[in-house]
Amino acid sequence: MTAPEPPPVATAARPASLTEAERGPSSATTARCEPASAASAVLELRDVHFRRGGRPILRGITVTVRAGERWALLGPNGAGKSTILSFCGAVSHPSEGTVDVLGSRIGRVDLQTLRRRIGHVNPRHPLDSPLSATEVVLTGLTGTVETPMRWAPQADEVERAWEMLDVVGLGDRREANWFTMSQGERGRALIARALVIRPDLLLLDEPTTGLDVAAREQFLETVDGLVRHDPEMTSILVTHHLEELPETTTHALVISDGAVVAAGAVDEALTTETISRAFRHPIEVAKDRGRWSARAGRAG
Ligand SMILES: Nc1ncnc2c1ncn2[C@@H]1O[C@H](COP(=O)(O)OP(=O)(O)OP(=O)(O)O)[C@@H](O)[C@H]1O
Known part of the structure; x- marks a missing residue:
């Protein structure tokens, strides 16, 4: 999945509405995730359709994500995960339907502010x-990849960056050079970079890609640790892989071919049936001590 890094400016105008034929199956394929608690909605997608070059990419996605979830x-390759994440990240608009992120309707607000x-x-x-780990984290404050020219952090901003490096277990790597950091360290530094703005919503786009098993496990521990740091x-x-889910995952949205297969509490949404349907292959899903695994089902 290759969700785009948010661009620095607001995106283009909303595309024209879809015709009924282009919309494809809508309510029939829509799984609604009913609110599990009274917590406020952080993200709401309602009957979202998206097309590219006339081709339907998303078909009737409806889901509500609440605070603290x-x-x-x-979903499999090409299912539409990046496309959904680009709405969640206030990067692009749906062709049809509504997306509310942090209480703001995409298409009606300044996306850069959001x-x-x-x-x-x-x-x-x-x-x-060759930025240092601290400098990388500070670029979260400027919303840039590089440190902007003539920008210097305030002392409290540096303190905050160090605090976030502590949270992800890189407290002793503040001066580490990006070029010499391991993939795992980079991944954790990028979490610190995301957290430095005190985000109301954290998006992790296939964050364990390229990590070896030890680095992956350390990364997942870091993600689980974030919940202890901030339960809200x-x-x-x-992800494509059930093995890459943190233990602290509470809900799951499973999609296939642009439509919802399952959405809701993680133990109900991730089953042998839903994953086999989504990946169009018999796959046995198991959960052991908080972690999921998947293996191809065998005949007999
Ligand atoms: N720039 C583009 N132009 C045309 N079609 C695109 C473009 N980007 C993605 N698509 C198509 O949109 C569909 C959904 O893509 P998307 O990247 O959202 O899926 P994904 O689930 O993230 O896939 P992957 O896991 O492989 O990254 C795919 O069929 C893809 O071919």
Whole structure:
């Protein structure tokens, strides 16, 4: 999945509405995630359709994410995960339907302002300079990849960056050079970068891509640790792999071919039936001590 890093300026005008034929199956394929608690909605997608070049990419996605929930977004290649994440990150608009992020309707508000409240962890962070871990985290405050010219952090901002490096277990790596940091350290530094703005919503876009098993486990521990640090944190983590889900995941949205297969409490949404349907292959889903696994089902 290759969700775009939020661009620095608001995006283009809303595309024209879809015709009925282009919309494809709507209510029939829509799984609604009913609110599990009275917590306020952080994100609401209602009957969202999206098309590219006339081709339907998303078909009737409806889901509500509430404060303090930690969602996983799963589905096979090309299912539409990046496209959904681009709405969650206030990067683009649906062709039809509504998206409310942090109480603001996408298409009616300045997206750049909204993005300042959203932390985005993208393991393909395109940094080309030998910034220190502290400097990388500080670029979260400027919303840039590089440190802007003539910008210098205030003392309290540096303190905040160090605090976030402590949270992700990199307290002793403040001066580490981006070029010499391991993939795992980079991933954790990017979480600190996302957290430095005190986001109301954290998006993790296939954050364990490229990590070896030890680094992956350390990364997942870090993600689980965020919940202890801030139990109210709302997050959405995108992955293809059930093994890459943090134990603290509370809900899941499973999509396939642009439509919802399952949405809701994680233990109900991630089952052998829903994952097999989404990936169009018999897959046995198991959960052991808080972690999920998947293996191809065998005949007999
Ligand atoms: N720029 C584009 N132009 C045309 N079609 C695109 C473009 N980007 C994505 N698509 C199509 O939109 C569909 C959904 O893509 P999306 O990237 O959202 O899926 P994904 O679930 O994130 O996939 P992956 O896991 O492979 O990254 C796919 O069929 C893809 O081919």
